[in-house]
Amino acid sequence: MPEFPEVEALRRSLDDPVRASPIEKAGPAHVATLKTFDPPLSELEGKRLAGVERRGKRLLFPTDDGELVILLHQMTKGRVRYLQPGQDGPKAPAFRLRFQGGGQLVLTEAGAKKRAGIWLLTPEAAQAELEHLGPEADTLDEGSLGAILASEPRRLHSLLRDQRIVAGIGRAWSNEILHTAALSPYAPAQGLSPGQVHALWEAMQAELARGLELRERGANDKRTYRVHGKLGEPCHVCGTPIARVDFEEHTIYYCPQCQTGGRTLKDRRLSKLLC
Numbered sequence: 001m002p003e004f005p006e007v008e009a010l011r012r013s014l015d016d017p018v019r020a021s022p023i024e025k026a027g028p029a030h031v032a033t034l035k036t037f038d039p040p041l042s043e044l045e046g047k048r049l050a051g052v053e054r055r056g057k058r059l060l061f062p063t064d065d066g067e068l069v070i071l072l073h074q075m076t077k078g079r080v081r082y083l084q085p086g087q088d089g090p091k092a093p094a095f096r097l098r099f100q101g102g103g104q105l106v107l108t109e110a111g112a113k114k115r116a117g118i119w120l121l122t123p124e125a126a127q128a129e130l131e132h133l134g135p136e137a138d139t140l141d142e143g144s145l146g147a148i149l150a151s152e153p154r155r156l157h158s159l160l161r162d163q164r165i166v167a168g169i170g171r172a173w174s175n176e177i178l179h180t181a182a183l184s185p186y187a188p189a190q191g192l193s194p195g196q197v198h199a200l201w202e203a204m205q206a207e208l209a210r211g212l213e214l215r216e217r218g219a220n221d222k223r224t225y226r227v228h229g230k231l232g233e234p235c236h237v238c239g240t241p242i243a244r245v246d247f248e249e250h251t252i253y254y255c256p257q258c259q260t261g262g263r264t265l266k267d268r269r270l271s272k273l274l275c
């Protein structure tokens, strides 16, 4: 799933093109993708977008008259692109916005399951829709992170991915951040020392910035990630093969040398034993 670095890089790339011309035609939208029916998409036609904003992993496209906001969540497999006039697009996108002059914003989603979503909302309704989200991961200060961690008995990997706690991080960047912080994915948040809280905060800022920079340059997953999806490859810090463990519904990648003091984490789906 696209996380802060991917969604922010996308936002920056879309910001100019979507505000260049008024909307000519909004839709069609796949019935499972469009989550709202009132106001109708046709309300967008003739309006101009004010650019693109981001909240967590969601993109927001406010109209420049301040009346409407398109909220877009790509989920795991949804992908948004801007097509220049004359550029070939998908035949049946999950959602399309055509601008005067021929540019298009298209959302596609691979696979039969449609999970990505589009909401057309008033600014007030959009705010309510986003209310549950925690502070943005990239701008969270160390003191606020410390306060969040001190109040949470949960394990770090699961905590970092919870959008209500911190918005913008998913399983891939949890893996990258915890590796850089040299912290076990299973470490309980409440048990961190001030030095570990500092390391986690520094790693969060550094990794999200590194990811954003790479994604803005168009780097693929293989070049961007150093731990996530790298089972058996040497850790870039110590050379130990990266290990993997299934935890709840997610797979975690980690370095047993840098992060868990040489211990292998047990599969939580098979065993209640803690490492």
Ligand SMILES: [Zn+2]
Binding pocket: 235, 236, 237, 238, 239, 240, 255, 256, 257, 258, 259
């Ligand atoms: Zn290592």
